[in-house]
Amino acid sequence: MHDVFSDDGPVRLFIHDDDETPLEFVQDLLRTVFGKSEQEAIACAALIEANGAIPCGPYPGPVARAIFNSAKWLIRSNGQPLMISTESADASRPCDLCEAPRAVTEILIPGTTTASLCSDCLLAARRSSEDVPGETFRSAYVALDWHFAGVPRNLIVTRARQFPGHMRADVQVAIDKLFTDPIHFFGIHEEYRYETLDFAALMKAGRNAPAIAPPQYRDVDIGEAEPVKCLVNGLWLCRTAELRYAVLLTFYREYNHEPSLRIELALPAGAAGNAFVQRTFAELETAVHAARSYRGKILSLEDGANYRGRSRGLTVHRLPTVARDDVILPERTLRLLDRNVLDFVESRDLLRKLGQSTRKGILLYGPPGTGKTHTIRYLATNLPGHTTLIITAEQVGLLGAYMSLARLLQPTMIVIEDVDLIARDREDMGGPCEESLLNKLLNEMDGLKEDCDIVFVLTTNRPEELEGALAGRPGRIDQAIEVPLPDETGRGKLVRLYGRGLPLEPPVIDAAVQRTAGVSAAFIKELMRRIAQASIARGEGRDVTAEDIDSALNEMLFDGGRLNVKLLGGAQGMSAG
Template sequence: MDEKLGEFLANFNRAIELARTHTAENDGREHLVDVLTAHVGVAAADVPIVSQDIPVHRFADLDIAMETIAARDPGARLIGVGGGQQRQHQSLSDLVQEGFGPVGIGQPDFLNLAIGPERSRDVVALGLRLFTYEGIPLAVLQRAANPQYGRSGPDVAVLAREREAAVRFLAEIQEDLRTNSILRGQVVSFAFDPYGQQGAGVTFLARPSLPAGEVILPDGVLDRVGRHVLGIAANRDVLLSHGQHLKRGVLLYGPPGTGKTHTVRHLLSASEGTTAVLLAGNSLHAVGEAARLARAMAPSMVILEDIDLVAEDRNMGHGPQPLLFEVLDALDGLDADADVVFLMTTNRAEALERALVQRPGRVDLAVEIPLPDAGNRLRLLELYAPAGVFSAAALGSAAEQSVGATASFARELVRRAVLRAVDAGQAPADEHLAAAVQELMGQGEALTRSLLGTGGGGDSDDPGLPHGQEPHPGVSTGYSFGWVGQGGASYVPLPRA
C-alpha cells in the first residue's frame, strides 16, 4: 500500500510539473515563483513571509508610502498576479507554495480611491512590488479589502531572505502612516461596516463655510463655545508651557432644531487645517478607530452627533451598552497634551450616562442651545428672508407669533411665504408671510410644527416646557443642568465649565 501511494504521489508531482511547463509554454508568461526566486536570490518557497493588516481608511496612505519607499530603487518593478478569481483567495504564501497550482505573472489590479472631497488616486489593489531595501531584495504583495473574497481589510505581505529586513520595512511603513496621511486637515466621516471597524472606510466631506454672523444663538453662547474649542487650540503652546492639558470634551444640548449642528458647522468652518471626524448613527460604532485617528492627526476634532444613542444612562433599564464603554475609553485614552476635542450633541441631556458627564476630563463644558427668544426669532427670519422682500414690521410680527419656533421652523416659514406668492403668480410680499404664519401656526399643521421644532401656542415664550417651568440658563456654570419647575428639579450632574 505504501509503495503504491509513493508511486501515486510521484506521478502526481510529475503531472503538476508538466502542467506548469505546458502553461508557461502556451501563454508565454513568466512563472510567478520563478520571478520571485530570481529576485530574492533563493527559492521563494523557502523564504519567510511577514504580513501586516492595514485599516481600510489608511489604504491610500499605504499605497503612497509603498510607492515612495520602492522608488528609492531605480530598478523597482510592479507586477501583477495572473489567473482568474482564484488569485483573489490566495495569500503570498499560497502563491509561492503553489497550493492552488502554478501561477503566472500578469497586470496589477488598481482601485480608484478618494483622497479628498474632489480628488482621487489609483492605488494598487492587487500587485507585487519588487525592489531592494537596505541592500536586500524584497517582494511585497499589496492587497485591498475585498469582503466578497473574505478580506475585510487591506494587508501587505513581505517576502525577504532575511526576516529582519522585512520587519524593518514594515516598521518604516508604520512610522510613515503615523506621521503622514491624506486625512490630515480633512473633514471625514466613517462608513458603517457590519463586520467591524477594520472594514470601515471614510467619506471625505467639504469643509463648511459658515461665518459666525449666520449662527443665531443667545448672546455669549457661541463665543464661549468658540473659546473652549478654538481658543485652546490657538494657544496650545502657551497652555502646555504652563502645564495645562489640551484634550477637552464639549457637550451641546437642547431641543431638536435649535442650532447644535449649525454650531458644529461653524466650528468646522473656523478650524481650517484641523482634522475632523464626524460620527453619527451607525458610524458611532467606529468611535475607537476615530479616537486613534484623531490622536495621530492632531490637532483634531471628533464630533459625536446624538451621543445619547450610545451613552444613555444604564439605570434607564437598557443595561450595559458596549459602545458607551468605547466612548469612555476613547475620552480617557488620550494624553493630556493631545490637541483633540470631543464635540458631542444631544437632544436628551437628561438621559446621558453619568459616567460620561460627571468625571472631569470627559465633558468639561456643557452648553445649552435653547429655543430662540423673540429677538433671535427675528434675527433668524432676517437671515433667511430674501433681502428687501418683507418689511421690518411683517418680520417682527411673524417673530412674535411664532413662539417656540426653531431655526428650521423660521427657514420653512420663509419658504412657505415665497411658495404662496409663486402659486398666486405674485411677487412675495408681507401678506404672503402673514398667511404663512397663520398656516404653520394653525391647528392643522401641528405635526409639521412638531417636526420643525415648535410647541405651538402658550403663555410662556418657550411653550415646549411643561406648564409653570422655566429653562435653566443657557450655559452650564454649576454642577448640574436641567429643567427647574414647581414640582422640583431634574438634574444631570456636570463638572464646572
C-alpha cells in the first residue's frame, strides 16, 4: 500500500465520527493538534457529527505526517476509538466557488461548512462573513483567528509605534480620525496591568486567554469645556479593498518610566502589507502632530509627591490674560521685555528669511516678590499661537520630555523658574550635583536648531549664582532683564491695583506710596489687605485713613520682628509712623 507520506506531496487528513468519542475530546484535538481556534473547533466537531467526517488540509507531506502522528498519540493515550485517515491531495485543484484550477486554501466558513477556495474567492468569503456579530467573540484570539481566516499565524507580522503617554489626547484624536470604519471594535481585559499587551499575548489561547471586554475610557483635561475621552486600550479589526489588518492600542510599561502609548498593526506578510504599514504610520504621525489638544496653551508635566521620573500626564493652566497696563514695571524695563520677546516673535519670519536665528534665551532677575511670575503670565497670555511650558526647578530632571514636547508643539516658550536652585554646588546643596542639571539645560539650549521657534525664559532671585556658568557658555542667554523693586510711580500703581475695592482718597494713596519705599510688589499686596482689615475693624470698610496704614505697617514691620519683614519683602529701616 502506498504511503501517502513517502514524498513531499500535499496530504489531506480526515477525522471520522464514531458515535463513541466524546465531543469535548474531538474539540480539544482540533485545538491542540490541528491549531483550530475555539470557535472553529466547536463548529468542526459539529460538522463531524453531522456529516460523518471532515477533511483537514491539505498539508505538505512532512507537516501532515507530524500532525497525524501527534493526533494518533493523543487518541491512544486517552483510550479513544477516534479514527483519522489520510489521502494524497493535488497541490492544485478546482476552487469550490469559481472552479478555476488554482492553489486553494481550505477554510471553515462560519456557520456552514468547509470550503477549498482560491485567493480571490477567499477574500470574497471573508467579506461575506463580516455579518458575524461582535458578541459572538469571547476571547481576543478567537476574533483574530476569524479575522485572519486562512492566513497561518506565522505569516502574520506586526509593527508598532510609541508615543509619550502625556500625549494621549492628541493620539486619541488621531486614532479617531484614521480608524473610523472597523469591521469590529473591542476593549481588552488586562489581567495584569503591569505587563504590556501586544498581539502575541492576544493570540494566546487557553484558560488565561485575554478576554473581550467593554471599551474603557478616561477623561483627560485639555483645558477646554469638555475633556477628551481617551481609551485605556482597544482592538480594531479593519480591512481595505485588498488587505485585512488589526490595530491594537495599549500602554507600554517600563519600570520607573512614564508609560508610553503603543500602537501595533498586525497584517499578512508581504510587500502590500509593508507599504500599508508605512503609509498608515506616516498618516498617524502626521495626525498626531497636527492635533490641537494642547497647542497654544500653558502646560506643565504632572508629577507626584514622591516623584521618581514618571509623569501621569499634562496639567493645563487656566490663567487670565494679563494686560500690559497690569504689569507694574518701569517703562524702560517693559519696553526691553516687549522688544526681546513679543516683538521678536512677530518678526520671526523676516528674521528667518535674513538667515538669523529664531530661538532666544531671556533671563529675568531681581529680588523676590518683584513680579517675575506675573511678568511670565503677561508674556504667556500675549504670545499669539504659542504653547508655554512651565518647568519648576524640581522638574529639571524631566527636561528631555519637556524639550520633546516643545519641539512637537512649536512655537513654544519654555519657562524655568528659580533656575538658580539647580546651579548650586554639591557641597552647598548636600546632595546630588545640581550643577550637572544646569549644564544639561545649557546643552539642550545649545543643541536646538537655529530655526527652532522656541524662546527660553529663565527666572532667578540670585543672578550671582548663575554668572559663572552663563559666562562660560556665551550665546545661551541673549538678554538679561532686571525686574527691580517698584519705584514711586510703580508703587502708586500697585496701591491702586491691590486696593481697587477700597474707598481710597488721594492723600491716603500718597501716604502709602511714601511709606513703602524700597519694598517689593508682594509687600504692597499684603499691605493693602491689612489696610482693608484695619478699615473693617474700625469702620466696617466704609473709608480708609492714615491710622489704618499705621495699624497695618505696625503689624507687618514690628509685631513680627525682622524675620517677618524679610519674609514679606519689606525694606530694612522702614518705620511705622
